[in-house]
Structures are given as C-alpha cells and as structure tokens.
Amino acid sequence: MPNLSPSVTIHPPHFSWPPISKEIENAVVHQLYETISIYDRSGIFERFENKFSSYHGLSYSLLTNSGTMALFSLFDAIGIGPNDDVLCPDYTFFATVTPLVYLGARPIFCDCDKNGNIDPDELPRVLTPRTKAVVVTHMWGVPCDMDPIVDFCQRKGLRLLEDCSHAHGATYRNRKVGTFGDGAAWSLQGQKLVTGGEGGILSTNDKEIYFRALLAGHYNKRCKSEIPNDHHLAQFRVTGFGLKLRAHPIAIAIAEVLFDNLQNYLSVKKDMAGRLIQAISGFPFFRLPDVLEREPSWYAFPIWCKSEDIAIQIHQQMVSKGAVEMDRPTSTGSLCVLPLFRQLATARPRSYKRSFSQGPLKNSSHASKTTLKLPVPWEYSQEPLWNEYAETLKGIAKGIDQ
Numbered sequence: 001m002p003n004l005s006p007s008v009t010i011h012p013p014h015f016s017w018p019p020i021s022k023e024i025e026n027a028v029v030h031q032l033y034e035t036i037s038i039y040d041r042s043g044i045f046e047r048f049e050n051k052f053s054s055y056h057g058l059s060y061s062l063l064t065n066s067g068t069m070a071l072f073s074l075f076d077a078i079g080i081g082p083n084d085d086v087l088c089p090d091y092t093f094f095a096t097v098t099p100l101v102y103l104g105a106r107p108i109f110c111d112c113d114k115n116g117n118i119d120p121d122e123l124p125r126v127l128t129p130r131t132k133a134v135v136v137t138h139m140w141g142v143p144c145d146m147d148p149i150v151d152f153c154q155r156k157g158l159r160l161l162e163d164c165s166h167a168h169g170a171t172y173r174n175r176k177v178g179t180f181g182d183g184a185a186w187s188l189q190g191q192k193l194v195t196g197g198e199g200g201i202l203s204t205n206d207k208e209i210y211f212r213a214l215l216a217g218h219y220n221k222r223c224k225s226e227i228p229n230d231h232h233l234a235q236f237r238v239t240g241f242g243l244k245l246r247a248h249p250i251a252i253a254i255a256e257v258l259f260d261n262l263q264n265y266l267s268v269k270k271d272m273a274g275r276l277i278q279a280i281s282g283f284p285f286f287r288l289p290d291v292l293e294r295e296p297s298w299y300a301f302p303i304w305c306k307s308e309d310i311a312i313q314i315h316q317q318m319v320s321k322g323a324v325e326m327d328r329p330t331s332t333g334s335l336c337v338l339p340l341f342r343q344l345a346t347a348r349p350r351s352y353k354r355s356f357s358q359g360p361l362k363n364s365s366h367a368s369k370t371t372l373k374l375p376v377p378w379e380y381s382q383e384p385l386w387n388e389y390a391e392t393l394k395g396i397a398k399g400i401d402q
Ligand SMILES: *Cc1c(COP(=O)(O)O)cnc(C)c1O
Pocket: 065, 066, 067, 068, 069, 092, 093, 095, 096, 137, 163, 165, 166, 187, 188, 189, 198, 199, 200
C-alpha cells in the first residue's frame, strides 16, 4: 500500500536564509573597495543608521557588532548596575537578559502570555522596590501587548526597553515595535530578518541614552564628531567607557540590501502565514498566534501544542515526511531554570553576594516544551514548498485527531 498521506517531495535545502543575491555580492565587493573599517559615522554606517531611524521615526540609531551588545549598550546607557532589578521575559532567547549579568543587575523573570510574550499582568506581581526597568522581547515577531506594558512603566516610573531581534518591521496597533520605550535593540545576526551575518543596532529618541551608548563602545572619532564640546560627557570622547563594539562595514553592506527589501519580505510572509493559519486552524491541540491588532514580522511561525507528547510526535512525523525545517526550539525557552541565572553568585562572585532562585514558571516552561516552529517563506517562488509543508502538517494533525 502506498502511503497516501501528504509529504514534502521537494528536496532540501528548504527556506535557507538569508537569500544571497547578485545585489548582495555587488554590495559586498563595492564595500570591500570603499573601506572595511569605519571610525566615525560615515559611509555605509551613516546611510544605514539614517534609513533605520527614519523607518522607525526615531532620532538616533547606532550600529554595533551584535544584538547582544546593542542590548548591553542600552542597559548600560539607562544606568543599570548592581542593586538594580530588571523585569524580564522568562520565555525568550537568553541574550535578552544575559547582558544584565555583566552589569551586575538582578533579572526578575516574568511568565508569558498566550503568544509567548511577557504577560503584562505579571509585572505588578513581581515588581520590587529596586526595579528600575522592564525589557520585553517580541517573540517570533509577534508584538507584545504594549499598551498595558507602556502604561505600567509610566505609572511606576520605570525605563522600558524592547528587544526587537525577531521583529524587524512588526507593528502593534499600527505602530512599529522599537518605538514604545526608551530604547530598542535589533540583532542583525545571520538568522534574523535583516542580517549582515553578525551585527546589531539600537535606536532611541533620547540624546542622553544615545551618547552613553556611543561612549560604551565607539570611542574617539565618532564620539568627537557627535558629542558637542559643552556636553557633560564630552571629556570621555577620546577613550569612551572601555569597550569596542563597532560593526563591520561589510556586514552592514549586506544588511542594507536586506533592509531595502524588508517590506517585500514582510508582505509575502504575512500572506503565507495567513494561509497556514487557514490550513491548520480548528485542531483542538494546536494554538496559533493571536494577531489581533498586530502585524507580526513572522520571523518564525510558532505553533503552541497542547502537550509535549504531541509536539514530539508531530515534529518527528514532519521531519520523517521531508518537512525538515520544522523545529522544536531548544536554545529559546524558559530562562529562570538556566544555571547562569540560578547561580549568579557562583558565576560572578564579584557582582553578586548571593544567588536567587525563581520558578519554574507555569506558562513559559509549558511553552518551552510544547512549541513547534516553522520558517515562513519570504518570496512567492517558495509557495509550492510552503503548500507541501502545510498539507503535510494538516495530514499529520488529522491522524492525531482520530
Ligand atoms: C538573536 C537574538 C539576540 C542576540 O543577537 P546577536 O546578534 O546574536 O547577539 C537577542 N535577543 C533575541 C530575542 C535574539 O533572537
């Protein structure tokens, strides 16, 4: 008997990101002959930062060598240090929170909502007198419920930062993510929607935050050309504050091509994600992203399964039927159980006199075990493959339903 349930017949590689094109090749070669190290805010750095700022309607953008360092620079710039608490998502990639450990601050983890994002109702429950800031991640590109989060931060006088590393160009109530708080960071790492292979960028409307982020890792020429003589931080322009976090111009030349195409990618992704939602909604053991009043970036399509057992079964069957890009994310999950966050005093005795234990948190540990994710196509030539993925998944789900 032939196996009649649908499978993926197109051979891998499937959905390999980023799409390397002649345009990227030309941009790299062009940049190679222009310059491969930029000391100030000129050339590709100036062009990219200007485009990025105006796309978001923000005053300042600063390229860095990674998203992690963009987050570090922001935490540092808003003055986070020892004896400060920061409310963090528990369900995220760990780099949202790890820079806080270098700064000696205490992360307080918050459980997630139905989209895997920080649950706004958790914030007042875990607030401490030492809390200085809140950081959020727009998980898998689905924006957090920003209205109550912004409102809470304003009422309590807390700083708000956004990790937009999954969410380039995503919107919440028609407003772009990255524009809701005091500052935002985006990774430009290889998997991300705008990528240079490695890199990061931060944006803010706050001049003081921008200057402090500059001084964190962009000494001398760039600081001299931007921080005015009469500014109270001008005396530190030559040395900065001690790190070097500059981006690589070739990486940013690659990222510029992808950023120029971002709106096209986002519109194809929206269409494709919509079709998957149609194909697989209605199964009682799946929960799909709630996109009410949101335009996700669809960095990935998360499928929230009812149990770990179902997630494992579906993942195994998908891979064996050729849908090799179905994934159970492992390095993204509940953070409060990780050794670094449970044993701060052992890992970093200079910064922490004692460790803190928290969790496990109910929703986020469940999400860590039960999430499946798919890459979402960014061009229509991938439609036949996407249809095969959707039909295969639907076929498997029907088998489980019976
Ligand atoms: C990728 C990522 C980061 C870190 O970015 P790098 O450029 O790899 O340092 C931070 N937060 C989230 C949510 C990410 O996905």
